[in-house]
Amino acid sequence: MLVSERMKPAVFLEPDESLAAAARKLRKDNIGCLPVCQDSRLLGMITDRDIAMRGVADSRDANHMRVHEAMSVDAICCSKDDSIEN
Numbered sequence: 001m002l003v004s005e006r007m008k009p010a011v012f013l014e015p016d017e018s019l020a021a022a023a024r025k026l027r028k029d030n031i032g033c034l035p036v037c038q039d040s041r042l043l044g045m046i047t048d049r050d051i052a053m054r055g056v057a058d059s060r061d062a063n064h065m066r067v068h069e070a071m072s073v074d075a076i077c078c079s080k081d082d083s084i085e086n
Helices: 019-029 048-056
Strands: 033-038 041-047
Touching: 019 033, 019 048, 041 048
Parallel strands: none
Antiparallel strands: 033 041
């Protein structure tokens, strides 16, 4: 079975979106993480934990802090043509 057979439409964030906007997207889709992309290139991932630990726990304003300031980098990705068995 290929990755493409299990894929859903892509939802992503841009690096200059606010943490508040990221949190709203996570809540809306009831998910814990989203890819951060710019110009069709994956830059990293933002998780609900990233928002809590790098934003809220440091008393940062989620309306002014940008996603790129809290995201996790060095995300590993795969191709839609890769097998899910590997």
